[in-house]
Amino acid sequence: MKINFKIGLLITGLAILASCTDLIDPALENIQNKERLRERPDMVQGLLLNAYLRIPTNSFSFSEVATDDAVTNDLTSGLLNVATGQWASNYNPLEQWTNAQSAIQYLNEMLAEVANTEYASNPNVNQMFIDRMTGETYGLRALFMYHLLRTHGGIAGGELLGVPVFQESQTVNSDFNIPRATFAECLQQLYGDIDRAMELLPMDYRNISNEEVLPARYSAMEVQTGEYNRVFGDDAKQLLSGRIAQAIKAQAALLAASPAFNLDNDPSKWIDAATFAGEMLNDIGGVSGLDPDGVTWFSNISMIDNLGAGDNPSEVLWRGSVGGTTNDLETEHFPPTLFGNGRVNPTQNLVDAFPMANGYPISNNSSGYSPDAPYSGRDPRLSQFIVVNGSTAGPSGVVINTALDSDTNDGLNKVETSTRTGYYMRKLLRQDVNLDPVANTGQRHLQPRIRYTEIFLIYAEAANEAWGPTSASSFGFSAYDVIKAIRQRAGIGTENGDEYLESIRNDQAAMRQLIRNERRLELSFEGFRFWDLRRWDLDLTETARGMSIVNQNQFNEINVENRVYRDHMIYGPIPYSEMLKFSALQQNTGW
Incomplete structure (x- = not known):
């Protein structure tokens, strides 16, 4: 009995020891070294997916509330703090450094590994998968470089600088302490990545029905239409394509040609931007390709509700997922009487920017504008984009009273969710969303990344x-x-x-x-x-100004929020934490 008892203890002890070993040492499945990574094509593609998930335009930023176009009634908003004087290198709600550099690290790792994994047993299909994902990777790397330049490019030491350029994935042994490349060098890196992407990607992803339209390189490989469609067909819609890469190039070229980044006013930079955009527009028929319904892309209900998987309306070049029925945007931005939080409040500054329907600015003597009827005879986009006093909104067409003496919470500064300017945002919102807790309904929403407009x-x-x-x-x-x-x-x-x-x-x-x-x-x-x-x-x-209305006929402009920016803030800062870590970095002047 004693011997059996001891044997039992020994077995129990060994079992406990084994379980402790499992607890301390991760199971082999959890240690994904490169050799195991290469055996898992889904995990290699995960490197690319990580970058897609980091695209800054996957959601609306509403950075307008830090400009003359809008304010917010969310007094905890970081963007409100930016606009009112708290923007600093150690407080930057607009920062893209960490997000974009992380994405680029994943993309560089993808470039190193993409050709080391088998994605299909068919050699032709496998090579096309490698080509497509390589092209996507270069295009995405260019996209993140664009966001880095827009957010963090600026003048340091009298020179226009961009960001450090990393073309290979970094390891624990890499030298991270490298200086910022010039803006021009970063731009050329971006252009080079776009050119590589366009060499590998189709202009658009679509199924083909005959081999005559195959790219020459795949004709030479004797690729079949079914093989091509498996990789570059309809199922790949909304992945980064050659046409999307073209658009990123045009965006970056416009940035480079603009006064803050074109210090010597080089006319060739404007020519580049016009050429890159013009080539894209020629492909859709020039001016005749402008979508006639593009103004109301966000509220074209039939189009949105019947949008097929991966399809775009003609106004949208690239979009995120349409998703299921949601009401998040409306919850945030509907007026209070529609059970919303009224977060983004357009300013009088923006309202004044809409011309009259006859095309004249309201400041022009020929406009016919009347301060006593400020919303009459205006550009139709005013009522499509902004809820003004007396507008109807919501699924039942409730009249929104934004006046100072309003008898509803929609009135100026009535409660914490009321407008601060006398206006609410209508654009982006679907008016057939019902936020009433008794009959709450959501709807599909279109989230464009790039529009043709x-x-x-x-x-x-x-x-x-x-x-x-x-x-x-x-x-x-x-x-x-x-x-x-x-x-x-x-x-x-x-x-x-x-x-x-x-x-x-x-x-x-x-x-x-x-x-x-x-x-x-x-x-x-x-x-x-x-x-x-x-x-x-x-x-x-x-x-930022607003409108105070009394008795529905007395209109008085009011100052709502001062904007506190200094001249150097046309450029954003390099994060203070990065400056502490890396002595080779130069901070943009003034930060």
Whole structure:
């Protein structure tokens, strides 16, 4: 009995010891070294997926609340702190350094490993998978470089600098303490990555029905249509394509040509931006390719609800997932009487930027604008994008009273979720969402990463600077043509032939201001204004204003929020934590 008891203790002890060993030493399955990684194509592709998940435009930033376009009633907002004087190198809610550099590290690892794994037993299919994922990786690396340059590029030591360039994955033995490359060097790295991506990727992912349209390299490999479709067909829609890579190149070129980043006003940079955008627009028929329903892309209910898997409306080049039925946007931004938090409040500054329907700015003597009826006869986009006093909203068409003496919580500064400016945001929101707790319903939403209207506006801005307002260069359409089409689509100047546009059609400076204003309106609340003001090197300190209404007929402009920026803040800072770690880094001047 004693012997059996001792044997039992021994067995129990060994079992406990074995379990402790398992507890202390991770199981083999959890140690994914490179050899095991290469045996798991899904894990290699996970490197690429990690970068997709980090794309900054996967959600709306609402950085407009740090500009003259909007304020927020969320008094804990980091963007409010940025706008009111707390922006610093150790406090930067807009920082992209960590996110983008992490994505680039994953992408560099992907480039090192993508060809070391078998993705399909068919050699042709396997090679096409390698080509596609390599192309995606280069395109995504360029995308993250663009966001790094936009967010952290700036002048240091009298020189325009970008960020450190890492073309290989870093290990614990790598030297991380390297200086920032020049802005020009970073841009060339970005362009090179785009060119590599476009060599490997189709312009669009789609099924083909015959081998005559195969790319030459795959014809030489005797690839079959079914094999091609497996890799580059409909199932790959919404992955980064050659056309998306083109768009990233145009975005980066516009940044590089802009006053804050084009210190010697090199005209060739404007030509580059116009050329990259123009080539894209030629592929969709030029100005005739402008989506007639593109203004209301966010509320085209039938289109959104019936959008097929991976498909885009003609306005959208690249988007995230449409997803299921949600109401998050409406919960955040509907007025209080619709059970929303009213977070983003458009300013009077932005409202004033909408012209009259006849095309004249409201400050022009020919506009017909009346301060006593400030919302009458205006650009139709005003009512499509902004809830003004007396607008109807929500699934039952409730009248929204934003007046100071409103008898609802929608009124000016009534409660913490009320408007601070006299306006609520309508754009991006679906009015058929019901937030009533008794009958709560959600709807599908479109989340674009790149819209074609942005490409049209890139072309208009760059072409005006490169060749003047009416020169079509080799593309067959001019900056003037683009702006005319955009305004016609919006319903501007339909009865008078857009007299204002015609009056400035040969004035480059006036056209520049009009293009910038059209960009402000068309891309409002989509995260552009904050960056546009900076790349244009414009005044950042315009006070955010609102409208106080009494008795429904007394309109008084009010100051809502001061903007506290200093001149050097046209560029963002290098994170303070990075400056502490790496002596080779130079901080942008003023930070």
